Amino acid sequence: AQERLQGQGNGQGKGPEPIIYHPDVQRMLMTMKSHTEAMRALAYTGAAYRDMAENHADAVSRASYQALYEFLIPVIKGYCTETALEVTSLGVQVHGGMGFIEETGAAQHYRDARILPIYEGTTAIQANDLLQRKILGDKGAVVNRLLAHIDDCVAQLKTILSPDPAHQVAVGIIADELASAAGAWREATQYLIAHAGNKEAVLAGSVPYLMLTGQALCGWNVARAALVALQNMTEKSGDRFDADKFASSVFYAAHILPRTAGNARGVQHSATLSSYLASVATS
Numbered sequence: 001a002q003e004r005l006q007g008q009g010n011g012q013g014k015g016p017e018p019i020i021y022h023p024d025v026q027r028m029l030m031t032m033k034s035h036t037e038a039m040r041a042l043a044y045t046g047a048a049y050r051d052m053a054e055n056h057a058d059a060v061s062r063a064s065y066q067a068l069y070e071f072l073i074p075v076i077k078g079y080c081t082e083t084a085l086e087v088t089s090l091g092v093q094v095h096g097g098m099g100f101i102e103e104t105g106a107a108q109h110y111r112d113a114r115i116l117p118i119y120e121g122t123t124a125i126q127a128n129d130l131l132q133r134k135i136l137g138d139k140g141a142v143v144n145r146l147l148a149h150i151d152d153c154v155a156q157l158k159t160i161l162s163p164d165p166a167h168q169v170a171v172g173i174i175a176d177e178l179a180s181a182a183g184a185w186r187e188a189t190q191y192l193i194a195h196a197g198n199k200e201a202v203l204a205g206s207v208p209y210l211m212l213t214g215q216a217l218c219g220w221n222v223a224r225a226a227l228v229a230l231q232n233m234t235e236k237s238g239d240r241f242d243a244d245k246f247a248s249s250v251f252y253a254a255h256i257l258p259r260t261a262g263n264a265r266g267v268q269h270s271a272t273l274s275s276y277l278a279s280v281a282t283s
Helices: 023-055 059-100 106-114 123-135 141-158 165-194 199-204 206-234 240-256 259-268 270-282
Strands: none
Touching (some): 059 206, 141 165, 199 206, 259 270
16 A cells, blocks of 8 residues: 555545555555444454353452453354455555456455365354354353443443543544443344343344444454543653554444444344245245
8 A cells, every 4th residue: 555556545645645645545554444443442352251161260250250251252253254355355456456456466365365264164153152152151240241341341431531632522432432332232132132032033133232242342442542641642752553443443442342233133034034035035
C-alpha cells in the first residue's frame, strides 16, 4: 500500500499517489490490523485463564477459571479462523490484481487461512459446542460473568476525562459501541436460553451467535488495551506503540463492533428461519 501508485487519495501529491492515502485502503488496512490485534488479545486471555485454572492457589478459583477457559475455546477456534478469511482476503484486495497471482504471496495467505475453519472441525461444530455445552449447559452463567467484566470496562471508559478533545471523543465511541455490543450479546443469549426447547431454532442461529460472541469479547479486549494506552499517553510515558494501539482500538469499536447488532438480529430470527428452511427442504 505504501508503494503501489494509483489515482488520487487524501495526500498532497499532484500525480498518482501511493494507495495508502486512499481512505478505503486505510479502512482495509485498519480492519486487518485491528482484527489481528483483537484476536491475539482474545487468545492471550484464553491462555491466561488456562494458567489460572492450573496454578491458582484456591480450588474454587481454579474451577471458575477453567469454566472461562473452556468457554473461550470454541470462540477462539471458530471466530478467529473465520475472521482470518476476512483479513487475508483484504490482503489480496490491497495488492489488487497482483495479489491474485503467486508473486506477492498474498493469495497463499488466503489459501492457508481458508483451511483453518475446516481443520478446526468446521465453524458450525464450534458454534454448536458453544451453544449446547457452554450456553445452555449452565444457562448463560459464564456469559453473565464475562458481561459483568465488559460492563466494568464500559464504566471505566465513561469516567475518563482526557485533556485531548479528540481522545475524549474516541473514548466515547469505544464506550458507547462496547455497551451496545454487550447489550446485543445479552439479548441474543437470553433469546437462545428461552428457546432451548427448540433445538432446530437454536442451531440455526449458532454461527451468528458465535461471531457475535467473538466480536463482543474482542471488543472488550481492545477496550482494555485502549485504557492502558490512553493512560500512558496522558502521563506522557506512551510511545508510538500506545498511539497505534489506541487508534486500532477506536477503529475496532467504530467499524467492527456495530456488526454485533446484525448478528444478534440474525440469532433472534433463528426460530422463524429454521421453520422456513424446513418447509423449503421438504417442498
